[in-house]
Structures are given as C-alpha cells and as structure tokens.
Amino acid sequence: MEGDLNQKLLTEGEEDVKFRQKLWRELKKMWIVAGPAIFTRFSTFGVTIISQAFIGHIGPTELAAYSLSLTVLLRFGNGVLLGMASALETLCGQAYGAKQYHMLGIYLQRSWIVLFVTGLCLLPLYIFATPLLIALGQDEEIAAVAGYIGRFFVFVVLSFIVSFTCQMFLQAQSKNMIIAYLAAFSIGIHIFLSWLLIVKLKYGLAGAMVSTVLAYWIPNIGQLLFVTCGGCKDTWKGFTMLAFKDLLPVVKLSLSxxxxxxxxxxxxxxxxxxxxxxxxxxxxxxxxxxxxxxxxxxxxxxxxxxxxxxxxxxxxxxxxxxxxxxxxxxxxxxxxxxxxxxxxxxxxxxxxxxxxxxxxxxxxxxxxxxxxxxxxxxxxxxxxxxxxxxxxxxxxxxxxxxxxxxxxxxxxxxxxxxxxxxxxxxxxxxxxxxxxxxxxxxxxxxxxxxxxxxxxxxxxxxxxxxxxxxxxxxxxxxxxxxxxx
Incomplete structure (x- = not known):
C-alpha cells in the first residue's frame, strides 16, 4: 500500500515537472514573438506621436491638418494593407510549421504583388485629399494643408507594403528581434531629424514630413537587406516567377x-x-x-x-x-x-x-x-x-x-x-x-x-x-x- 502511494506521488511529481517545463518552453516561444512585436508597435505608434508633437509647434492649422490626415487618410490605408498582409501570417506560419521553408519566400513575393496593386488603388485618396476632405465638409484651409500632407503620405502608404509583409514573414520564423532593433534605430533618427529640420533649419511642415517618411522607410531597407542578403537562408531562395502562380487564393484570403x-x-x-x-x-x-x-x-x-x-x-x-x-x-x-x-x-x-x-x-x-x-x-x-x-x-x-x-x-x-x-x-x-x-x-x-x-x-x-x-x-x-x- 505504502509503495503504491509513493509510486503515485512520484508519478504526479513527474507530471508536474513536465507541465512546468512545457509551460516554460511555450512562454519562451510566445515572448520571442510578443516582446519584439510589442516594442516595434510602440515605436511605430511613437513615430506619429513625435511628428504630431513637433508639428504642434509649427502652428494650429498644421496640427489640425496633420491630425485630420492621420485619422481619416493614413489610418484607412494602414488598416486595409495591414489587414490584407495578415493573410501572410496564416500562410507563412503554417508552411514554417510544416517545414516547407522555401515556400515562405514565394508567399512573401505573392503578398508583395497583391499589396502593391492594392496600394496603387489607394493612392488617389492621398493625391486628391484636398477636394475629398472639402467634400466631406472640412474647413478649406485645413483641407488644403491636409492635401499637402497627403502627398507625403503616398510614400508612407507604399512603405506599408514592405513593412507589414516583411514583419509577418520574419515573425513566422520567430526572427523578429531584427525588426525591434530597426524600429528603435528609426525612432531615434526620427527625433534627431525632426529637431534638425523643424527647430534648427526651420523647414516647417516639409521638414516634419520628410523626417516621417524616412522614419517609415529606414526599417524597410534594413528588413529587405536582412531577408535577401543571408538572414533567412532557409526561407528566402531569391526572386521567382512562381510568385505570379496561384495568386487568386492569396487575393481571397487577403481580402478576408x-x-x-x-x-x-x-x-x-x-x-x-x-x-x-x-x-x-x-x-x-x-x-x-x-x-x-x-x-x-x-x-x-x-x-x-x-x-x-x-x-x-x-x-x-x-x-x-x-x-x-x-x-x-x-x-x-x-x-x-x-x-x-x-x-x-x-x-x-x-x-x-x-x-x-x-x-x-x-x-x-x-x-x-x-x-x-x-x-x-x-x-x-x-x-x-x-x-x-x-x-x-x-x-x-x-x-x-x-x-x-x-x-x-x-x-x-x-x-x-x-x-x-x-x-x-x-x-x-x-x-x-x-x-x-x-x-x-x-x-x-x-x-x-x-x-x-x-x-x-x-x-x-x-x-x-x-x-x-x-x-x-x-x-x-x-x-x-x-x-x-
């Protein structure tokens, strides 16, 4: 009887140890993705807040126009492209789990094609922002400045195509620390350039928007170099015409x-x-x-x-x-x-x-x-x-x-x-x-x-x-x- 009890306690103890080990492994895998992802999102969100803070010192009209452009125009494009890029999370994540590593690069290129076409369809919103905002009942002076900002946002929207897809491609492989490093570097550069162009050189709104565009593109250049120059040897095998094959299912999943x-x-x-x-x-x-x-x-x-x-x-x-x-x-x-x-x-x-x-x-x-x-x-x-x-x-x-x-x-x-x-x-x-x-x-x-x-x-x-x-x-x-x- 005593031997059975000891055996039972020993078995329960081993199961408890196994559960704790399993939980610890899962938590490590989770935080490898969640930690850098949280930091990157804080940094990206911080870019718009920093721009808003510097533009607020230029003038109330510029601040109102930037806030309007950010809320109505950029958030719309961000939502469409981020949502469509999340199809890549499904495809790359499942292919990586199935050890079909070379497919991740093909999915990435297919997603680039789908998002690039979508991005081109969104561009008239930003090019013709002034008449659009006036038609929505906005003040004409604010709408005119917002239209000027909207033309800079064309480059920001195009940056989302690279940014969102590369992030999801790297996250599927739990290689997103590079994204966090690039985001930290980018926000530091953004603060410096905003001070230099707006406060020191007095370039005003143009300086603020140039700094904002660079803050979005600097991480993209780093991510592209990391992906294509050896950082993902198993999952990136180079550019291929197979990216144009089976695009319809990717389009359907992206639209959903x-x-x-x-x-x-x-x-x-x-x-x-x-x-x-x-x-x-x-x-x-x-x-x-x-x-x-x-x-x-x-x-x-x-x-x-x-x-x-x-x-x-x-x-x-x-x-x-x-x-x-x-x-x-x-x-x-x-x-x-x-x-x-x-x-x-x-x-x-x-x-x-x-x-x-x-x-x-x-x-x-x-x-x-x-x-x-x-x-x-x-x-x-x-x-x-x-x-x-x-x-x-x-x-x-x-x-x-x-x-x-x-x-x-x-x-x-x-x-x-x-x-x-x-x-x-x-x-x-x-x-x-x-x-x-x-x-x-x-x-x-x-x-x-x-x-x-x-x-x-x-x-x-x-x-x-x-x-x-x-x-x-x-x-x-x-x-x-x-x-x-």
Whole structure:
C-alpha cells in the first residue's frame, strides 16, 4: 500500500515537472514573438506621436491638418494593407510549421504583388485629399494643408507594403528581434531629424514630413537587406516567377483579412464621428480622444500578443500538433489577460489624473474621470479579444471573423451606442457603452468558436492548404535559374 502511494506521488511529481517545463518552453516561444512585436508597435505608434508633437509647434492649422490626415487618410490605408498582409501570417506560419521553408519566400513575393496593386488603388485618396476632405465638409484651409500632407503620405502608404509583409514573414520564423532593433534605430533618427529640420533649419511642415517618411522607410531597407542578403537562408531562395502562380487564393484570403481588420478600425472612427454631433462636442471629443489615445497605447501590447497567438497557432497547426495549438492558445490568452487585469485596476483608480497628462482643462478632466471605468473595461476586453483574433488569423478564419465583426459592431454595438447616447441621453458614455457591448459580444462569440473548434480537423485543413499551394523546391530553383538567365 505504502509503495503504491509513493509510486503515485512520484508519478504526479513527474507530471508536474513536465507541465512546468512545457509551460516554460511555450512562454519562451510566445515572448520571442510578443516582446519584439510589442516594442516595434510602440515605436511605430511613437513615430506619429513625435511628428504630431513637433508639428504642434509649427502652428494650429498644421496640427489640425496633420491630425485630420492621420485619422481619416493614413489610418484607412494602414488598416486595409495591414489587414490584407495578415493573410501572410496564416500562410507563412503554417508552411514554417510544416517545414516547407522555401515556400515562405514565394508567399512573401505573392503578398508583395497583391499589396502593391492594392496600394496603387489607394493612392488617389492621398493625391486628391484636398477636394475629398472639402467634400466631406472640412474647413478649406485645413483641407488644403491636409492635401499637402497627403502627398507625403503616398510614400508612407507604399512603405506599408514592405513593412507589414516583411514583419509577418520574419515573425513566422520567430526572427523578429531584427525588426525591434530597426524600429528603435528609426525612432531615434526620427527625433534627431525632426529637431534638425523643424527647430534648427526651420523647414516647417516639409521638414516634419520628410523626417516621417524616412522614419517609415529606414526599417524597410534594413528588413529587405536582412531577408535577401543571408538572414533567412532557409526561407528566402531569391526572386521567382512562381510568385505570379496561384495568386487568386492569396487575393481571397487577403481580402478576408483586410475586411476583418478594417471593420474593427472603422468602428472606432464611427464612434468619434457620433460624438462630434453631440452637445458640448468639443469637451466630449477631447475626453474621448484622451481615452482612445491611452487605449491606443495599451492596444500596442494586445497587438503584440495577437502576433504571438497567430504565429504560435499557425506553427503548431502546420506542424500537425492540435494539442500544441490548444496549449498555445490557453497560454497566450491567460498571459495577456493577467497583464490586462493589472492595467484594469491601475486605470480604474487613476481616473481624472490621467487627463492632466494631456490637458489643463478641469471640464475635460472631469469628463475623462467619468469615462475611466469604461476605459478600464475596454483595456480588460482588449487583453482577450485581439488574442482570439490572432488565433483566427493563425488558423485562417479571417472570413468568419469578418462576419462576426459585422454582426457584433454594426448590428449590435453602434445601434446600442446611438440609442444610449442620443435617445436615452447618456452622451459620450452611451456611445462608449455601445462600443463595449459590441466588443463583448464579439469576444464571447470568438471564445465559443475557439472552444468548440475541432482542432484535429484544423490540423487537416492546415495541411491541406499547405499541400495545395506547395511548390517543390527543385521547381523553384529552376525558376530562379531561368530568371537569372
């Protein structure tokens, strides 16, 4: 009896040790992706904040025009291209897990083609920004300056094509430390050039925009050199005409991915527009802008975990491990939720003290204090919802999530926000409650989908996708040789 008990305790102890080792390995794999991804997103977000800070010292018209261009024009292009590029996360992640390493380079080139054509279609928005903004009812003087900024944003939009695709290509291989190093170098150069061109040499808005464009392109040049000059020997085999083969399935997956992300980004824009039509709109918009700015910084953490969830799930599915995929989902979700819970408590108790970082107005600070509980709840939801979106990207469910977003945000969240904000008279709080309800419904649906999913079947689907678009390495080598000839 005593021997059986000792054997049982010994077995349980070994299982506990094995679980801790498994958890530690998974956490290391997760943070290898999440850590650099969070830092990179903070740095990229910081580029626009630094530009905004320097332009604010040029003049109020320039600041208003830059804010308008950033919110209406650049965010739109960013959302479309980032969403479409996330198809590459699915394809590269699953191919890497299946050890079809040479396919990653082909997928990268296919994504370049799709995104370049999409980018060309977006360019008229930036070239003809002034008449477009005037047609939308904006002040003509601000619209004229915004049109000038929009022409610089053409180069920023084109930079997204390289930036997003190379990041996802490298993340799939857990080689994204190079992205973080380049982002840190770029933001340092941006601060120096902004000071030199605006403060010292007095080049004004042109200097600010030249520095901004360079800040976006410097990391791209570094990433391209790293990818093509030996940093990815197994996954980059050179340029190939096979990139033009099987483009239609990539286009379909890219469109689904773009719709999924854009529906989320446009949701926040609509909330700001709804708030702008209320009484005391200036205070309401200022308070909401402060809260959304804080929420935006916190979202950089969540988007880092989105990248980690996408990479880990796609790698495990490509490898053929349904248990590994499920364990990755639980580990990443709980880690993100723990961080979100700590931030929830912090922002719940800071209240109006948050506002004085951005404003000296007591009215705005009071409005921010009133919104703080909703901000804290948003932060808590943000710690789960993006992770589940990352799981969807890793598994290739973008089209499903796009429909979930339509139902949650546009059929539930916005109507509730309008009713509470305008009819019930809750104002900006009512609009934000509507946003929270929409996000909560979306999160709940994604939890149910993830929980109910047959992950063994997802492995089969991932293998089917990988094998369907597989090109033997010998064919790729021949194609490269033909190109060289």
């Amino acid at each position: 991915s773009g719709a999924m992300l854009c529906l989320e980004l446009w949701y926040n824009t609509i909330l700001v527009l709804l708030t702008g039509n209320m009484q005391n709109a200036e205070i309401a918009i200022d308070a909401l802008a402060i809260c959304l700015n804080i929420n935006g910084w916190e979202m950089m953490i969540s988007l880092g975990f989105l990248a980690a969830a996408s990479v880990r799930v796609s790698n495990e599915l490509g490898r053929g491990s349904s248990k590994g995929a499920k364990f990755s989902i639980v580990t990443t979700t709980l880690t993100s939720l723990c961080i979100g819970s700590v931030l929830f408590v912090i922002f719940l108790f800071l209240r109006e003290r948050l506002a004085y970082i951005f404003t000296e107005s007591k009215e705005v600070a009071s409005a921010v204090a009133d919104l703080s509980p909703l901000l804290a709840c948003s932060i808590l939801l943000n710690s789960v919802q993006p992770v589940l979106s990352g799981v969807a990207v890793g598994a290739g469910w973008q089209s499903i999530v796009a429909w979930v977003n339509i139902a949650s945000y546009y059929l539930i969240g916005i109507p509730i926000g309008v009713v509470l904000g305008y009819i019930v008279g809750m104002g900006v709080k009512g609009v934000w409650v509507g946003m929270l309800v929409g996000t909560s419904v979306q999160t709940l649906i994604l939890v149910i989908i993830t929980w109910k999913t047959d992950w063994d079947r997802q492995v089969v689907l991932a293998r089917s996708r990988v094998n369907k678009w597989f090109v033997p390495e010998s064919r790729e080598t021949n194609s490269n040789q033909e190109n060289g000839a």
